[in-house]
Amino acid sequence: MKVISWNLLRLTGAAVEDVAALVDREKPDVMLMQEATRHIGDLPSLVGGHFHRLSWLGRIHGLAVWSPHRFGVPRALSLPASRLPGRLPRRRAQLVQIGDITLANVHLSHGQLLNRRQLGRIAAALRGKPSAIIGDYNIVGPVLLPGFADVGPREPTHYASNVVPFRLDRCLVHGLSCRTADALAFGPSDHRPIRLELALAEGWGLDGSGLRARPDMRPIRRDRLRRLYR
Template sequence: MRILSWNVWSHGTARPGHVGRLVAALQPDFVLLQEATAVMDTLPQLTGGYYRRVVAPGRNNGPAVWSPQPFGSEEIILPPGRRLDFPVAVFRRIALRAALVVRRDGFEIANVHLDHGQFCNRRQLRYLLTEFPALNVIMGDYNAFGPVCLPDFRDVGPRRATHRMYGLVPLRIDRCLVRGLTATGARALAYGPSDHRPVCVDLTGP
């Protein structure tokens, strides 16, 4: 199974044609997009296949998934970026974020774009696993600067910078954590019309 993940940056100039060229070159089984706006909804007209995009309340973008084969999917709204029993000064409230969980052939894959706060994004991951305990892959933009440790999961994404913060500072924040699968290849592709690199991971079963 080959999965391609790319934060296409809602303020940038990435278009369906850019994604379509990656599909043609890499032949992925799934494409996971983050910060996809309505402009990406014409992707199936270029590539065929099946597609779904969702947005969270108060946003104009969200996660999208494309695949050449049919898939089941379910949207989940991740919890806000603060605990209700702490003051706002400790855990800031942010706009809600959506994740998209896709299913095919007994596997579950979560496409995520997590909060910037290091406590918040880890809390969102724990919530995601509570709601979907059978997840095999959690991939996307983690916005996490340090290691992300989840029970039984391994980080198999590429070990190079995947994002240029403010166009200058290189960071590795696009991750792929897997459980019950083995990675046979992982690479971060060249930057395109986004401040994130596309990330491609090849996975095989146990």
């Protein structure tokens, strides 16, 4: 699965035509977007495919996903918020199921304790599923999330005040392997798009629920249970 994630920078950054040009050039299986305004909803008219946008209350932008493949309506996951007066509207993650893989499209808060709490909430919602948390983390420094590996590109994806480099756009995976990860060239936005090639990790096989389970996670057979409790 080829995934591209891009923070579009609201109204002053990438327009829908810029996103369409990137899709035409890279041909991803999934395109995740942060700070997507309602104008990005015109993307299917330019490149076809399927689109869903999750708006944030009180904001002109939100999260969006596009794919040439049909997918179910994404789930909105509310994230922890600051209790300080004048706080920003509550942030949400967009959980998208594409085949056997769940993708969490995120734009986390700037607070370095708060955004790590938000990651914990997302990880709990994805527990036991082959999944990836992708997007604008707004995190500085390492991220330690049990059960997840940081496989995103290592180069800077944003320059604060066009000077200070930060690796804000990241990808953490569980039950997946990453074949390639890199940051693309800057476009009209102040963030570089990131490009990832993800696959199910070795050891995940189909079980009765349709998810891919590792051998050590398979249920114990009933005849073995009877022997255990004799």
